[in-house]
Amino acid sequence: MSHLETAMGMTIAVFDKYAKAQGNTQTLTKAELKTLLEKELPNFLSGQDALDRIFKDLDENGDSQVDFKEFVTFVAALTSPTLSYNKSDFSEHIT
Amino acid sequence: MSHLETAMGMTIAVFDKYAKAQGNTQTLTKAELKTLLEKELPNFLSGQDALDRIFKDLDENGDSQVDFKEFVTFVAALTSPTLSYNKSDFSEHIT
Numbered sequence: 001m002s003h004l005e006t007a008m009g010m011t012i013a014v015f016d017k018y019a020k021a022q023g024n025t026q027t028l029t030k031a032e033l034k035t036l037l038e039k040e041l042p043n044f045l046s047g048q049d050a051l052d053r054i055f056k057d058l059d060e061n062g063d064s065q066v067d068f069k070e071f072v073t074f075v076a077a078l079t080s081p082t083l084s085y086n087k088s089d090f091s092e093h094i095t
Numbered sequence: 096m097s098h099l100e101t102a103m104g105m106t107i108a109v110f111d112k113y114a115k116a117q118g119n120t121q122t123l124t125k126a127e128l129k130t131l132l133e134k135e136l137p138n139f140l141s142g143q144d145a146l147d148r149i150f151k152d153l154d155e156n157g158d159s160q161v162d163f164k165e166f167v168t169f170v171a172a173l174t175s176p177t178l179s180y181n182k183s184d185f186s187e188h189i190t
Contacts, residue, residue: 004135010102040099072171
């Protein structure tokens with residue numbers, strides 16, 4: 001397996017691990033997103049207010065669920081400083 | 096480092112490895128994308144015509160360069176069957 005295939009597989013595995021915890025196993029609830037961020041990006045989240053804003057940002061279609069596409073868009077946004085929707089957009093969430 | 100951080104780092108490393116080969120080191124030319132796909136997703140590409148169409152799809156802003164955001168959007172689209180822009184959209188490219 002190539003490095004890219006491994007990275008894709010790991011990203012899917014992380015999403016699935018937290019998405020299956022409750023409710024729809026294909027999507028993240030706000031509680032599941034909170035757990036994911038606390039475990040996987042431990043330096044990122046800084047309180048309930050930040051979580052509320054991030055979840056609202058990610059839930060583009062307003063169904064109170066974050067699907068894999070919304071999640072990957074978020075991960076991509078965090079991954080590169082060249083993105084228009086980049087870390088600085090989240091700076092208010094980061095302590 | 097968490098699994099998600101590792102996956103993010105690996106995706107960046109793959110992009111950087113091929114982007115730095117020629118020209119702008121922050122973006123992929125069509126030749127660089129071709130090499131990346133051949134090495135990293137060896138079962139995906141099926142000829143120059145497919146490459147032309149994929150590159151045109153990915154180069155959203157028409158600058159003949161694929162930047163990291165465009166690349167990650169593509170990887171995300173390949174990663175999940177639940178995406179609107181999913182594998183079936185590329186089925187014509189796959190042998």
